[in-house]
Amino acid sequence: MASLFETLWQAHEIRPGLVAIDRIMLHERTGAAALRSLAAAGRTVATPAHVFVVMDHIVDTRPGRDDQTLMPGGQAFIAETRAAAKAFGLTLFDVTDAEQGITHVISPELGIVLPGLTLVAPDSHTGTQGAFGALAWGIGSSEAEHALATGTLRVAKPGAMRVTVSGRLRPGVTAKDLALHLIATHGARGGEGMAVEFAGEGVTALDMEGRMTLCNMATEFGAFSALVAPDEVTFAWLEGRRFAPRGELWGQALAAWRGLRSSADAVFDREIAVDAALVAPMISWGTSPQHSVPLTGRVPTAAEAGLAPETHARALAYMGLEPGRPLLGLPIDGAFIGSCTNSRLSDLRRAAAVLRGRRIAPGLGKALVVPGSQRVKREAEAERLDRVFRDAGFEWRESGCSLCFFAGGESFGAGERVVSSTNRNFESRQGPGTRTHITSPEVVAASAVAGRIAAPWELG
Amino acid sequence: MPEPFRRLTAPALPFWADNIDTDVIIPSREMKGTGKTGLAAGLFANRRYRNPETREEDPDFPLNRPEYRAARIWLAGANVGCGSSREHAAWALAEHGFRAVIAPSFNPIFFGNCVRNGIVPVVLPREVVEGLGSPVTVDLEAMTVTGADGRAHPFTLPAEARAMLMEGLDPIALTLKDADAIAAWQAADRERRPWAWLAPQPNISKRTSGGPRRG
Numbered sequence: 296m297a298s299l300f301e302t303l304w305q306a307h308e309i310r311p312g313l314v315a316i317d318r319i320m321l322h323e324r325t326g327a328a329a330l331r332s333l334a335a336a337g338r339t340v341a342t343p344a345h346v347f348v349v350m351d352h353i354v355d356t357r358p359g360r361d362d363q364t365l366m367p368g369g370q371a372f373i374a375e376t377r378a379a380a381k382a383f384g385l386t387l388f389d390v391t392d393a394e395q396g397i398t399h400v401i402s403p404e405l406g407i408v409l410p411g412l413t414l415v416a417p418d419s420h421t422g423t424q425g426a427f428g429a430l431a432w433g434i435g436s437s438e439a440e441h442a443l444a445t446g447t448l449r450v451a452k453p454g455a456m457r458v459t460v461s462g463r464l465r466p467g468v469t470a471k472d473l474a475l476h477l478i479a480t481h482g483a484r485g486g487e488g489m490a491v492e493f494a495g496e497g498v499t500a501l502d503m504e505g506r507m508t509l510c511n512m513a514t515e516f517g518a519f520s521a522l523v524a525p526d527e528v529t530f531a532w533l534e535g536r537r538f539a540p541r542g543e544l545w546g547q548a549l550a551a552w553r554g555l556r557s558s559a560d561a562v563f564d565r566e567i568a569v570d571a572a573l574v575a576p577m578i579s580w581g582t583s584p585q586h587s588v589p590l591t592g593r594v595p596t597a598a599e600a601g602l603a604p605e606t607h608a609r610a611l612a613y614m615g616l617e618p619g620r621p622l623l624g625l626p627i628d629g630a631f632i633g634s635c636t637n638s639r640l641s642d643l644r645r646a647a648a649v650l651r652g653r654r655i656a657p658g659l660g661k662a663l664v665v666p667g668s669q670r671v672k673r674e675a676e677a678e679r680l681d682r683v684f685r686d687a688g689f690e691w692r693e694s695g696c697s698l699c700f701f702a703g704g705e706s707f708g709a710g711e712r713v714v715s716s717t718n719r720n721f722e723s724r725q726g727p728g729t730r731t732h733i734t735s736p737e738v739v740a741a742s743a744v745a746g747r748i749a750a751p752w753e754l755g
Numbered sequence: 756m757p758e759p760f761r762r763l764t765a766p767a768l769p770f771w772a773d774n775i776d777t778d779v780i781i782p783s784r785e786m787k788g789t790g791k792t793g794l795a796a797g798l799f800a801n802r803r804y805r806n807p808e809t810r811e812e813d814p815d816f817p818l819n820r821p822e823y824r825a826a827r828i829w830l831a832g833a834n835v836g837c838g839s840s841r842e843h844a845a846w847a848l849a850e851h852g853f854r855a856v857i858a859p860s861f862n863p864i865f866f867g868n869c870v871r872n873g874i875v876p877v878v879l880p881r882e883v884v885e886g887l888g889s890p891v892t893v894d895l896e897a898m899t900v901t902g903a904d905g906r907a908h909p910f911t912l913p914a915e916a917r918a919m920l921m922e923g924l925d926p927i928a929l930t931l932k933d934a935d936a937i938a939a940w941q942a943a944d945r946e947r948r949p950w951a952w953l954a955p956q957p958n959i960s961k962r963t964s965g966g967p968r969r970g
Contacts, residue, residue, distance in 0.1 A: 309940045312915065313933065317951055325841060327789040338927070344953040368787045375789045412951060419840040419864060435842035435868040436791075437926075445930045447937055451913055453863070483774050484834045488863055517834055519863050540950035548950035583774055606772055700839075703784035721778045721838065723801050 298561040299524050300455045300490040303430040307413050314450050316442045317412040318345050320398050321385075323376040324352035324702075325417035329439040330379035340383045341446035347407055348380040348387045349398045353702060356665050356692040362390060365704030383443075394537075396668020396694040399423040399511065399635040403503070404670050406536025410525035410552040415442055419514050420635050420718065426506035427533070428525030428555050430490070433514070453519035454564035456489035457557070460497030462571040467751070469645075470505035471637060471716070471735040473497065474512030475577035477569060479587040482601075486518035489565065492557060493523050497571035503532045504639040511636045515584035515718055524556040576750065578622050578734040579720045581610035586720070590738060590750055594620045613722055614730050615710070622732075622748050628711035630655070630662040630689075630743035631725070632736050634699040637716035638667030642736045643675050646716075647683040649740035649751045655688035656746025661707060662689045665697040689743070701726045714742040757873025759923040760895055763854050765827035767891040770799075770817050771858070771884065775831055776838030777865065781847045782807070783839075794847035828891050830884050831858040836865020845872040855893045857884050857900060870916045871926070877910050895921050 297305070307315045321329060326348060333340070340346055353369040354360065362373050373390065380387040388395045394405060398416060402408045402424055410428035415421060417439040424431035434448065442448050464473060478485065491513050498506065506523045513521035523529075530549060533539050540548045575589040581600075588595060596618040597607035611617060616625075632638070632646050643666065655662050664684045666672040672694055675681055681691045698705060699717045706726030707713050713731050716739050717724075720731040732748065741751040784807070785797025800807045803816045812819045818826065829848070835858040836844060845868035848856070855875040869876040875893055877900055888903030895917060899907040918924060930937075945952055 309936055310933070313930065313937075315937070315940060315944065324786075328791060328842070331789060332791075336927070344955045372789050409951070411948070417840055417842070419838065421840075433840040433864055435840060435845070435864055435871065437842060437871040438867060441927050441930065444927050445934075445937065446941070447930055449915065449926055449930060450867075451863075483837060484860065487834060487860060517837060517862065538953060544950040551948065551950070585774075603773070609772075700778075700783050703787070719776075719778070719838065721776055723782060724778060727784075727801075727807070 296558050296560065298455045298457070298557040298563060299428070299492055299522055299555060300430065301561070302555065303411065303413070304452060306411070307430070309447060312449055312451070314413060314448050316415055316446055316448055318347070318407055318414040319439065319442050320402060320407070320414065320416035321346065321348045321439060322351050322398050322416070322418060323354070323372045325436050326439065327372050327376045327379065328436040329417060329443065330383065331375065332436070333440050333443055334379065334382070338444045340385065340443045343384040346385045346443065347402070348376060348385050349401060350376065350388065350390050350395060351397045352696045354390050354695045356695045356697040358693060360390065360693050366702045367704070369702070369704065393669055396670065397635045397638065397696055399507070400639060400667030400671065403427060403507065404536065404668060406533050406539030409533065409539060409548065410529060410555055415439070415448065420511050422513050422518060422521040423507050423511040423635055425521040426503060426510040426523050427529055428523060428552065430520060430522070432520035453488055453490045456486055456491045456565040456567070457563045458491055458493050458567045458569060459495040460493065460569045460571050461495050463497055463500045464571045464574055468574050468576055469735045470501055470508040471512070472577045473569070473571070473574050474509050475579070475584065475587040475733070476574045478512065478516050478584050479577065481516070481567060483515060483583050483585040484517045486513060486516040489518050490520045490522060491516065491518040493521065494557070497569065498523055499526060502641065503528060504641045507639070508636055512584070512718055525552050576735065576738060578738060578748065579732050580614065580616060580622060582613055582720055582722050583610070584718065584720060584733065586610055588622065590622060590734070592622060594618050594622070623750065625712065625748045627659070627714055627742055627747055629660045629707045629713040630739050631698050631713060631715040631717065632739050633663065633665030633667065633697050634717040635667065635696070636718040637736045638665060638671065640671050640674050642716065643671065643680050646736040646740040647680045649737050649754070650687040650689070650744065651683050653687055653744045653754065655743040659743060659746055660711065662743050663692055663698060664689045665692040666694045668694045687744070698725055700724055701729070714739045714748060756923045756925055757849065760854060760873060760875055760920045762892065762894045762896065763827060764890055764892040765854070766823055766825050767828040767830050767887060767889040768817055768823045768826035769830045769889070771830055771832040773832040774834045774837055777836055777841050777844040778838055780836065780844040781841065786841065786843045791846045792850060794843055795850040798847040798851045822889065827852050828855040828857065828893060829853055830887060831856055833859040833881065834862060835860070836862040840864045842868045845869050845874055849874055857887065857891070859884060870919055873920065873923070875920055879908055879910055883908050
């Protein structure tokens with residue numbers, strides 16, 4: 296009768312427009328303001344055990360880091376967030392914590408997100424965590440303050456949308472490519488205001504990390520949130536995690552979670568079908584994730600891209616490109632592997648597989664690998680992936696959001712062309728005037744070796 | 756709490772590409788402090804200034820043109836405020852003096868951030884937005900937007916958002932009035948979903964007075 300979204304919504308609706316919130320996550324970039332404002336109003340946190348604070352956005356990622364950060368004024372965000380988290384009695388994953396990492400990477404690692412929960416964070420990529428069958432969405436700092444103070448949010452109900460991916464992705468095609476294909480086809484507004492459920496064989500065949508990548512990119516599709524119905528893959532992934540239920544409670548949870556799926560006759564406000572066989576490795580050419588084409592494609596004309604001529608012209612001028620130019624072969628200046636989209640162990644393994652026994656092109660500037668969490672970093676080092684990256688000429692960093700965005704500290708250079716496994720290719724996102732092409736980690740790795748945009752299969 | 760909003764007639768800034776993201780509204784680099792202030796000069800910094808470091812203005816950016824310098828209404832494109840959830844976008848707009856954004860559609864986080872900061876988010880069809888001209892009147896009592904040609908265009912807003920904007924209500928205070936209903940829901944939920952409730956974490960003290968906890 297009901298969609299998964301509808302089931303989750305109804306299970307949390309205290310009264311129309313007031314929704315119970317099971318978990319709140321905060322980071323030092325936008326969480327500090329919420330905590331400061333809450334304290335200034337003399338209010339307390341309703342359920343401190345359900346609130347988790349993470350240092351990920353501003354914290355430096357250079358080896359041996361501490362509170363020092365290249366971002367001007369950055370230390371104040373870290374210090375204030377730490378003090379407020381302690382004062383309010385919240386669980387904090389501090390700069391040097393063994394579980395520190397990007398919010399949307401450590402939450403699943405620690406079993407903070409679980410199927411059937413509502414989870415919010417003042418961070419637009421919170422929908423990533425919907426990969427576990429939780430209703431997770433990004434909010435503003437004032438809304439975070441509201442959630443902290445009341446354990447609820449006043450929120451307008453989004454629409455329900457389903458994206459059904461039939462068949463399996465071809466070998467060498469990743470969840471990132473599926474997401475970029477969807478956004479390129481239906482636009483950055485394609486899922487506007489919708490809780491988007493990803494379903495079908497092309498989704499259920501993905502591992503949890505691929506599902507997270509897909510849900511992560513739903514933000515760039517304009518979605519309110521993203522969801523994948525939990526299954527045995529999800530449950531196996533979560534069992535034994537630090538904050539996941541144990542013993543008898545685990546059994547009760549499993550029984551509840553197995554019912555979390557859209558019924559066969561569920562009604563959606565909008566449905567999209569994707570044929571997995573038609574999805575190719577993708578890369579962006581412009582300044583919005585919707586400005587993406589197959590890796591073997593060319594920079595489109597305004598008409599081909601379905602863009603207003605002035606929007607198209609501005610994007611091309613910024614990127615230093617002209618219509619008809621093949622993406623493959625474009626010389627690059629930098630490479631970045633990381634972010635809440637693609638910084639998990641499987642992402643690093645795939646990039647390392649391309650880099651093993653190879654070197655990045657001479658003359659390439661910054662080439663960084665930033666693991667999503669300290670746990671990912673440890674696991675990668677146990678497999679000696681750090682050696683592969685270092686031997687290839689990449690820097691191996693501490694975990695955090697790093698150069699996914701430029702906050703005033705470290706950056707790529709003006710006019711530099713960078714291939715990046717991140718989620719946003721906005722103007723000046725990775726540095727003032729930096730030209731970002733978003734793609735999968737393996738294409739970043741191959742491009743770094745070639746010194747130009749390249750496919751893994753091109754390397755000799 | 757922001758000033759209650761009833762009716763405003765003001766110059767309207769035409770800057771309406773689709774998908775204007777919050778990085779455009781305020782770049783991350785301009786978010787220098789942990790508070791909600793000191794952001795107005797960073798509004799649209801990458802477009803407004805030829806060089807954001809020196810603040811050398813780009814005379815072609817509409818906000819730098821004499822007729823729009825005092826703009827308090829922004830005419831934008833579809834999916835305005837997409838991208839980062841940073842509420843700094845709404846704080847910067849409000850601090851600069853903006854009290855309304857009129858666009859064919861809004862990113863939902865940005866929409867909520869506007870309402871909570873005294874900025875009226877008005878959804879109108881693209882052809883209407885692009886034909887409004889300047890000045891524009893936004894009337895929350897009549898629920899109309901009137902363009903330079905004197906034509907009034909009705910719009911809608913969720914009742915609660917409208918009340919928050921018109922009365923300057925604090926949503927947290929509003930919700931805390933429902934504390935009993937929330938507590939009842941939670942008590943029932945602990946029975947229904949015991950697995951969803953975490954025990955208080957060890958090594959965590961009750962809230963003290965604001966400073967870091969000792970020891």
